[in-house]
Amino acid sequence: MEIEAIDAWRYRIPRDESRGMRTDVRVYASAALMEQIRKDLSLEQAMNVATLPGIVGSSLAMPDIHQGYGFPIGGVAAMDWEHGVVSPGGVGFDINCGVRLVRTTLEESEVRPRLRALIDQIFRDVPCGAGGSGFVKIGARDLEQVLVEGAGWMVKHGYGEERDAEFAEAGGALEGADAAAVSQRARERGMPQLGTLGGGNHFLEIQYVEEVDDEAAARAYGLAPRQVVVLIHSGSRGLGHQVCTDYVSTMNKALAKYQIWLPDRQLACGPIRSEEGRQYLGAMCAAANFAWANRQAILHFLRGAFRRILGDGARLALVYDVCHNIAKRERYEVDGRKRDLLVHRKGATRAFPPGHREIPADYRAAGQPVFIPGSMGTASWVLAGSEGAMRETFGSVCHGAGRRLSRTAARKGRDAREEQRKLEERGILVRSESRDGILEELPEAYKNVDEVIEVVDRAGLARKVARLRPIGVIKG
């Protein structure tokens, strides 16, 4: 594999026609991160994405890129709306997996003394879902509306405050949801899981603002030093997993019909303008809306837990909510011409610059808030979108730290209780359904999030606003 350095933060893998690539790959990384990235199959996967019909610009790899299935995690691919394809695997099994940041009116010193009780309460009120269900009880007809209205439905039915939905990407509901395209199985699997966190790398973290890098933007987002915030990472649960499973199968069966050749079956795709493409996008939007409803329900239960432990004085407000597994129709200038594109973000976050009309008015001067969770026990970042992302990456940046060790490697030679104690010594309380869950998500398993942030900041894709430090973690 031929890799050329463009500058200190950008690399390029030229188009290789013998592999069927229709374009090149651009990687955003430092030299040190590039060393780590080369160790797994993520660059091969980014090259495979470059073979997809209708891809516009480069197949993009963010600095947190790591090996996924079909698409790499931390990849962005824009497809021509008229002639391109949509790939369910390019969105992922966890449709609209995302993060929302919640600010509180409390300082770290006010929460510390009650931290253990607070964590225990949240652990009870926001189940991970292994037990099968959460505390939101809805019927089949309600679900039909949730799939169309997303976070707004939850707010309307008592799971939130009036302005919550306004502060989510797309207002917490994508237009174009087609509930009829969501299978009965997806509904059956997902419905009881509404209001649950999920497993894997999903979490809920209590953090405080450790450092502010951009005061004006931090002020706009309502963030100040020592302030306690909560970061929620969850997605569309079984409903989204099943939608993706259903449509990977549908697309695989249709490949011959559309004469699409793929280097990896997990890339299964169909023309955006085909019946299969239209149905998948309708179902994907519905699953995305389910994910926003899920994160909204979690915020509601979080508010209850704070009130119960810290009293009515504790007020919680949504800063913003971003998705990092999604495909969206957006308009970009490409080679001097405005074009409608379907932007696949698989482990990547939208990052619109100051002045963009899709950003809530309160934040418009600062740019869109972007949240980048680090690993459990290190740090997370608040960024603001920049013009550079619009010019180079279809308005996208990274989504996390990116894994470095496999789950088995992370567990090897480590004891969960011991690791939990070490984290406590550093001022971080951890609760998890599973001991393996703690070990597999240890900081050592991930790349250094600060290095990842440095790349996107220096490459001009987004700018640093604030650094957040965890004090309490709930793991799915």
Next chain:
Amino acid sequence: MQRYDEDMAAREFEILEHPADIGFRAFGETLPELFARSAVAMLSIAGDPPAVEPRERYSLHVESGDREALLVDWLSEVLFWFDGRRIAFREFRVDRFSDTAIDATGMGEPRTADRHRSRLMVKAVTYHQLKIERRDGLWTADVYLDI
């Protein structure tokens, strides 16, 4: 919570590494046995099949375009029963098998939190490096799961 370490059911399947997720390699003397063991391997990552009482029988039927797609779709079906219908399986008996269709009976019972422990939450079955091969007289299947 128990660990799903390599020693467990070592001869029927083993765990494969992936940077973010997890996979398994299952073994079988015949393709039907391979498919049945693949399902148990996946459920061993998600839960604890040996702890399940085979009190009920559930009929599963899957059709697909080719052998590999059939394996992915079969495992996806089992996962749907596990995560969506909340059924814990102990084992499977394959009643009819071809490269494009499988009829099987799952032996198990409804999942309860106290009796059936959960391990990793499996989101889905993938085509990533999927392989079905016959090696030294034994069928093997490599499958990666999204966690």
